Amino acid sequence: MPFVPHTEEDLGQMLAAIGVESVEALFAEIPGELRAAPLNLPPPLNEMALARHLGEAAGRDAGLVCFIGAGAYDHYVPAAVWEIAGRGEFYTAYTPYQAEASQGTLQVLYEFQSMIAHLTGLEVANASLYDGASALGEAVLMAVRANRGAKAPRVLLADTVSPVHRRVVRNLVEAQGIELVTLPHEPREGGVDPLLLDGFTRGSVAALVIAQPNYFGVLEEVDALVDRAHALGALVIAEVNPISLGILRPPGSWGRSGADIVCGEGQPLGAPLSSGGPYFGFMACRGEHVRQLPGRIVGRTTDQGGREGFVLTLQAREQHIRRSRATSNICTNQGLMTVAASVYMTLLGPAGLAATARACHANALSLVERLTAVPGVERLFSRPFFHECALRSPVPVAELLPWLAERGIGGGVGLVGDYPHLGESLLTAATERRTAAEIDLFGRLLAERVGF
Amino acid sequence: MPFVPHTEEDLGQMLAAIGVESVEALFAEIPGELRAAPLNLPPPLNEMALARHLGEAAGRDAGLVCFIGAGAYDHYVPAAVWEIAGRGEFYTAYTPYQAEASQGTLQVLYEFQSMIAHLTGLEVANASLYDGASALGEAVLMAVRANRGAKAPRVLLADTVSPVHRRVVRNLVEAQGIELVTLPHEPREGGVDPLLLDGFTRGSVAALVIAQPNYFGVLEEVDALVDRAHALGALVIAEVNPISLGILRPPGSWGRSGADIVCGEGQPLGAPLSSGGPYFGFMACRGEHVRQLPGRIVGRTTDQGGREGFVLTLQAREQHIRRSRATSNICTNQGLMTVAASVYMTLLGPAGLAATARACHANALSLVERLTAVPGVERLFSRPFFHECALRSPVPVAELLPWLAERGIGGGVGLVGDYPHLGESLLTAATERRTAAEIDLFGRLLAERVGF
Amino acid sequence: MVIFEKSSRGRMTGSQQAVVESGRMEIPGRFLRESAPLLPEVSELEAVRHFTRLSQRNFSVDTHFYPLGSCTMKYNPRVCHTLALLPGFSGRHPRAPASHGQGVMGLLFGLQEMLKEITGMAGVSLTPMAGAQGEWAGIAMIRSYHRERGDVARDEILVPNAAHGTNPATAAMCGFSVREIPTDGAGDVDLAALSGAVGPRTAGLMLTNPSTLGVFERRVAEIARIVHAAGGLLYYDGANLNAIAGRVRPGDMGFDAVHVNVHKTFATPHGGGGPGAGPVGVGERLLPYLPIPMVAREEEAGGERFRWLTEEERPRTIGRLSGFVGNVGVLLRAYGYLRMVGATGLLRVADYATLNANYLMARLQGAGFRVAFPERRATHEFIVSVKPEAEAYGVTALHFAKRLLDHGFYAPTIYFPQLVPECLLIEPTETESREDLDRFVAAMVAIREEAKSEPERVKSAPHRTPVGRLDEARAARQPDLVWKGPITSGQGGPVVFGQGPEVSGQGKVNGQPS
Amino acid sequence: MVIFEKSSRGRMTGSQQAVVESGRMEIPGRFLRESAPLLPEVSELEAVRHFTRLSQRNFSVDTHFYPLGSCTMKYNPRVCHTLALLPGFSGRHPRAPASHGQGVMGLLFGLQEMLKEITGMAGVSLTPMAGAQGEWAGIAMIRSYHRERGDVARDEILVPNAAHGTNPATAAMCGFSVREIPTDGAGDVDLAALSGAVGPRTAGLMLTNPSTLGVFERRVAEIARIVHAAGGLLYYDGANLNAIAGRVRPGDMGFDAVHVNVHKTFATPHGGGGPGAGPVGVGERLLPYLPIPMVAREEEAGGERFRWLTEEERPRTIGRLSGFVGNVGVLLRAYGYLRMVGATGLLRVADYATLNANYLMARLQGAGFRVAFPERRATHEFIVSVKPEAEAYGVTALHFAKRLLDHGFYAPTIYFPQLVPECLLIEPTETESREDLDRFVAAMVAIREEAKSEPERVKSAPHRTPVGRLDEARAARQPDLVWKGPITSGQGGPVVFGQGPEVSGQGKVNGQPS
Numbered sequence A, B: 001m002p003f004v005p006h007t008e009e010d011l012g013q014m015l016a017a018i019g020v021e022s023v024e025a026l027f028a029e030i031p032g033e034l035r036a037a038p039l040n041l042p043p044p045l046n047e048m049a050l051a052r053h054l055g056e057a058a059g060r061d062a063g064l065v066c067f068i069g070a071g072a073y074d075h076y077v078p079a080a081v082w083e084i085a086g087r088g089e090f091y092t093a094y095t096p097y098q099a100e101a102s103q104g105t106l107q108v109l110y111e112f113q114s115m116i117a118h119l120t121g122l123e124v125a126n127a128s129l130y131d132g133a134s135a136l137g138e139a140v141l142m143a144v145r146a147n148r149g150a151k152a153p154r155v156l157l158a159d160t161v162s163p164v165h166r167r168v169v170r171n172l173v174e175a176q177g178i179e180l181v182t183l184p185h186e187p188r189e190g191g192v193d194p195l196l197l198d199g200f201t202r203g204s205v206a207a208l209v210i211a212q213p214n215y216f217g218v219l220e221e222v223d224a225l226v227d228r229a230h231a232l233g234a235l236v237i238a239e240v241n242p243i244s245l246g247i248l249r250p251p252g253s254w255g256r257s258g259a260d261i262v263c264g265e266g267q268p269l270g271a272p273l274s275s276g277g278p279y280f281g282f283m284a285c286r287g288e289h290v291r292q293l294p295g296r297i298v299g300r301t302t303d304q305g306g307r308e309g310f311v312l313t314l315q316a317r318e319q320h321i322r323r324s325r326a327t328s329n330i331c332t333n334q335g336l337m338t339v340a341a342s343v344y345m346t347l348l349g350p351a352g353l354a355a356t357a358r359a360c361h362a363n364a365l366s367l368v369e370r371l372t373a374v375p376g377v378e379r380l381f382s383r384p385f386f387h388e389c390a391l392r393s394p395v396p397v398a399e400l401l402p403w404l405a406e407r408g409i410g411g412g413v414g415l416v417g418d419y420p421h422l423g424e425s426l427l428t429a430a431t432e433r434r435t436a437a438e439i440d441l442f443g444r445l446l447a448e449r450v451g452f
Numbered sequence C, D: 001m002v003i004f005e006k007s008s009r010g011r012m013t014g015s016q017q018a019v020v021e022s023g024r025m026e027i028p029g030r031f032l033r034e035s036a037p038l039l040p041e042v043s044e045l046e047a048v049r050h051f052t053r054l055s056q057r058n059f060s061v062d063t064h065f066y067p068l069g070s071c072t073m074k075y076n077p078r079v080c081h082t083l084a085l086l087p088g089f090s091g092r093h094p095r096a097p098a099s100h101g102q103g104v105m106g107l108l109f110g111l112q113e114m115l116k117e118i119t120g121m122a123g124v125s126l127t128p129m130a131g132a133q134g135e136w137a138g139i140a141m142i143r144s145y146h147r148e149r150g151d152v153a154r155d156e157i158l159v160p161n162a163a164h165g166t167n168p169a170t171a172a173m174c175g176f177s178v179r180e181i182p183t184d185g186a187g188d189v190d191l192a193a194l195s196g197a198v199g200p201r202t203a204g205l206m207l208t209n210p211s212t213l214g215v216f217e218r219r220v221a222e223i224a225r226i227v228h229a230a231g232g233l234l235y236y237d238g239a240n241l242n243a244i245a246g247r248v249r250p251g252d253m254g255f256d257a258v259h260v261n262v263h264k265t266f267a268t269p270h271g272g273g274g275p276g277a278g279p280v281g282v283g284e285r286l287l288p289y290l291p292i293p294m295v296a297r298e299e300e301a302g303g304e305r306f307r308w309l310t311e312e313e314r315p316r317t318i319g320r321l322s323g324f325v326g327n328v329g330v331l332l333r334a335y336g337y338l339r340m341v342g343a344t345g346l347l348r349v350a351d352y353a354t355l356n357a358n359y360l361m362a363r364l365q366g367a368g369f370r371v372a373f374p375e376r377r378a379t380h381e382f383i384v385s386v387k388p389e390a391e392a393y394g395v396t397a398l399h400f401a402k403r404l405l406d407h408g409f410y411a412p413t414i415y416f417p418q419l420v421p422e423c424l425l426i427e428p429t430e431t432e433s434r435e436d437l438d439r440f441v442a443a444m445v446a447i448r449e450e451a452k453s454e455p456e457r458v459k460s461a462p463h464r465t466p467v468g469r470l471d472e473a474r475a476a477r478q479p480d481l482v483w484k485g486p487i488t489s490g491q492g493g494p495v496v497f498g499q500g501p502e503v504s505g506q507g508k509v510n511g512q513p514s
């Protein structure tokens, strides 16, 4: 039997020490009628057979050149990232409850918080949430808690925020009586018109949620949105793509006073795509709101000898102390992914992050240029975009995408399901990994399919 | 520029500290006429581009089911082996000259030596040589040094030892005036007839070299060979496959007094096939010969406080001390591969090694049964074999092998080049990784090719 | 020294700089940042060295015995890590078409089926990203269930007072109020109190069994009857499933919903605090409400075909909990583990986890320690109370915990559950050897000896860790959560790292020598 | 505690047990072993934990500054490791057909070409498995050359007395006798002595340039003329190529054969003592003798095709040195490194390696240390002699080296080259930052201070390593090379591991804090 070290001799000696005849006797307290019949599981495999089995499965899924985005992006992950994050000392440690025996994890988390804060331009950050979507849900809950001036728990949600994220938010916050109001985008521009906010009265809105770049890849007029939201007494929650912050203005400096809470999907920072996870959510906020932050927070302190050290702190917010009055029920978060993200951000540095962001943008421009050269393919929106773009498709996207996949191209996602008024349209993205040859192949295939 | 940390400011400050104007000035002692023109190397790639480039190359070589042996075998390597051996602390350390700062490497090497000694049944072992072939060369040199009773530096080499190994031995020892005499195999049995040794007079032979299993996969009559060689006053050098020692009798107990020097190719113990390297050679010997052993040796000792610790020892044999009178010129050996091998042997343990050996043997039996079911295909030799077998081929092997490769089967190697008298024949092997389905596919393809 | 202090303006890892081939840029200046973010600027060597050395400042399962109660710190098979990172898995975009997802979906389907069998439930969704999100999904389903039946008055969730903090926190996040149920002297739920508490406001009960007190709740069937009779449903917190997997199934105990922590029972790593995964299973009644996505299998001409179930197909689902599918990479690791152990292996997991706990309890008891429930069998964990030692020598559970670090052991969970004073909740897991358990006993005895002879040494522990006892109060009072510059106090020298067990005055300490 | 002491009869890692499906066995009993070999019997967790903890007992480039002269302990890019282990590379059998080797052969061909360009040679063979085997190949080629010309009296190889031990050892293994050439006071080869030594017995000269004295042999062209005039050939030991790669080529200096240590100059790892690789390059005269296999490229209809050159095609080759091809996996790492740095990058390697060495030398000199050749420029390494300190305080090079370990630095090479008394050969490499060099200077100064005030503390160093000074004499006198049972001395407690720099009495030590 794998993984159990006991020899027959161990077993005998241990049973004797306990004073029972058999292992069975240790389960004597379990009522007999609860005992299960032998489980019907597939026969066990040794490691070699498992490797073959999973290797075959992985082989079936390989081979797409990825132009798909919609919230997860195919970035290059430097080899050192997972060589380090996969080290047993990080990989097999628990949440760092015993600080003195967990300085490695704790210091990385502190450094992670610092990087996230610096990247977003906010004052404090937590040590991760599950993923970008659930982080947005937590941000909405937090904003409602934090905004004591608001008369109602009403939150405005731009419809340019990822449709899936909006659904997750709704699922997570609905039970707490929060009202979510959707703000539509301006149909030609693909962003939310800041003037829409003038329709609300001061104090009637707890928070506004916007995304930059938004789901369409488009850049929103964040300055005006922030200023108008603040004028209403609303807090601003910004959902951002961390790679874009290599070149885009950080939410902390949007408008006159900046966004109040920033969150996002951390996947682009070193997490493999992995069919959707594990990724991580990050969250930063103004210092004044720190006691409303959900999740773990690490602080720097000193030991008895005055040496620098790190501890979990402000735990009074958390479920294991505050129980039903905690800021969130989150316990296990996505620790290891933040180790990877910290190594990733360190390896890239500010110049590398900017170069990656610029390469994504440049490749996306080439991609859009190439695809819109195909007759009938055109941009849906006029606003500038970062590394993803919504295009009108002359053929049904639900047929186009499998067709492209058969030819090795992951073309993107369709928009019509979530935005019926947009008709047949394709959301497609390019990262720094995409080459001119790949972009050209995509273009040629699209032309072939469209009939040119 | 990758990997150089200096900023412009560092550069300026450092030049100032040295008191020169430019880096160029640091090279002032190099005569101008020796300066090279700018090198013509391919343009640099960043890590992402390198990964793509090498990924494509690796992809071109993948996809053969491996029935090839001939000295390197396709064993399963448990995931933990390279997860551990690849840890930076092992991977990026130097030869452990500063013992106190290298206890990790040193202790593993001591454990490795112990495992090799226990596996071979000899008393001492070194910490690795380059590979199996060069280890055999070193063994021959060592035997000649160690056998002071022999009247001439004559060494008998069974022709069932790998032809490549024999060539390497010849290349390595020829300059030292050693005479190599080849002993032919018995044509129907595929092994060396011990009676052949009766043709030599006592004292006329310094050493006998035999392999178990031999190049044909066949088991030699090692007991009789050892006893007769010892009767001649010759030392016995045994080249062995370490996996086979999971079930085969160890050289230390061959005949009445056992082999004197044992060496072999360590690849099967956790080294990936990797087109031929890095592998490692192992070597063990009787305790009396330890001062003739080439290569690094680690010993256990104590520190000032009586704590156990490990050091490089008996260094007076080595080039950095003894210079031109050293037992070998070897310096850098194959350290990391022995870390992998130690983890491999530890994970398998005696039971696992035996199971692997038995599975190889059983699969080889199935393979031979399946292939010899094809008309015209038959075993060349009658002696029992371990996991590799020589078969007569009804079609030219030089055409058969590429044909099989096109269909995803690496069928083995031909023998005719090295043993012309054997005619069209195929040396084919099976490890524990081969499945019934793969063996059957090989059989079906062979039948198809042969015309059934 | 944090990475920012090793940073130097303009230093960088050149091999990681993307090349902007076309050089095109069409983002108007007003969207662009004016100054670079304050990220570290170091060389690749400095980065690798910094984080490698940080890793050495951790205790972990791969380096230390880690008997952290309620956390199941067992061995995490390395092969599951390497396989989950195979390019075919790690490179697959979550929204890649089904044609390029049959491999991973087939495995996830297999995991759903295995978890159904193990939990005795009618359906499983893998999407929750940790135990607490699994709880959330379970309680949300219970909420939907009552709602759809028009049973809107049910606004209370019952939780035993020994429960983990996530239980009440989850109930509250789902909009329920929480009512605590006391525990009786033997560690079981107080049935009388439970009977008194249930009623028309009862939406459900959350229960961990074996409980966090390290005992099996013997009258769980009775509890289920009481709650069900009152119209409530039962939620099973699967954090302790390791003790009984294969022997007892939550479904057979009467639970309507359950989560499992794959990062406990199914040997996926904790990663210093995640990622984990908390698949949920439900009985027939809650089946329509399971969160999506889930994998469906269809028979096809050429064989089988897998696909994601969508919201449209499952209109009564509580919906999505994450941006995509959940922690797929973690689930693949759990799949791998389950395939390696199989049904008989799983039984042995529970057997030996229980054996180890009972052995360790017996040995500690034999050595004179007070265990919380001496008349009960330990499950896979048990509680020692050092109240006697605290009273006699002033050496508390915290002090024992910190001093254990000096002996090369991670500390057990302390002060949880809160019902037992000065408690250590000890869970050895099945992957530890008898020798290590014996060493742990020796360390506990040695610490108690020291508590008598040299209590200050114990109280000021740890002494052999990279840093000494940290000032948590200062951390909370003057939060320093983000690096802004060098720490002010100049007294501290460079940090000593990665020390092992100490050689104590009298002789040997049986720590974890290599 | 060695792994055997953690072993227990019958314990095993079940997931690694092969399944013998057919159960067939046809080996007669007399060939089978009677008892199982004494290998460790531990669980997978114990194995992982044991070796993980052992790893933490090492200093390494990834954890420490490692200024080991003559060894070029630079950063080893992690990506080269992960790429060399790609299944397509790692799974390829060396005797797989050429159809399944175009990928790797193409890369090896590319490496051959790059090394030709870097060394200025006419041909390169990649097959030698380390520097010493490269030397062997070079000297064997020189031997074949003279032999084929009938020049059989040439039985002497000249070697400067500062040479690395492998040089004379190699010459002897090739059947030559070795004649040492003295070094002059400035660190250059004594030309008069050389002129006196060359003659009809001279087969060749082996030279390292920059030499192991840390200086560039300025009159190398003159040396080449002298040796060539006498009918000898010149061998270049490329261990120090890092200092001049891209600036000066051995071929242009007049060498006929050269090896490079890819595990030095081209950033492949040392692995605790290998595997490395020592490709050899030669000028036109020695071209026919290069060891095989080598990769050839052929133009084909559809593009290019690669194949191994065989003995038949190269009848004058010195033949094969290994069972297959040499250390291909190491060569792939070197290829990767070279492709990342390119020509300009390689120039910068030499530039900054030299800058770092000269800076460190200047700073140490400024701090009052004696350098061996103060009037010369350092190359990528330089020598400090602590003879003054040894005379004044009895603190030797060995003591400095051991005490540096306490400060978190691996020690420089000591007592080599043997010409300089109490020497430390210091090679910082280009991948270390100025800050680390400064810290090293501070440590050296601190040790000298301590040598004055507390010499015993320095002489008994190290104090902060996993073990204290080890008894090497005992190890050699009573060799214990193979585990047979527990070590006898019972005094030692468990070993303390992985400690970092010490906080010294007066205040800070600038070690390598994380």
Ligand SMILES: Cc1ncc(COP(=O)(O)O)c(C=O)c1O
Pocket: A330, A331, A332, C070, C071, C130, C131, C132, C133, C164, C166, C167, C208, C212, C237, C239, C240, C261, C276, C277, C278
């Ligand atoms: C009893 C119990 N319930 C629930 C949880 C929460 O699980 P998770 O941390 O995966 O969210 C834990 C985790 O420690 C636990 O021990």
Ligand SMILES: Cc1ncc(COP(=O)(O)O)c(C=O)c1O
Pocket: B330, B331, B332, D070, D071, D130, D131, D132, D133, D164, D166, D167, D208, D212, D237, D239, D240, D261, D276, D277, D278
């Ligand atoms: C100057 C010099 N020559 C030769 C060698 C031998 O190289 P290798 O260890 O790769 O065999 C070394 C290695 O230390 C060296 O420093």
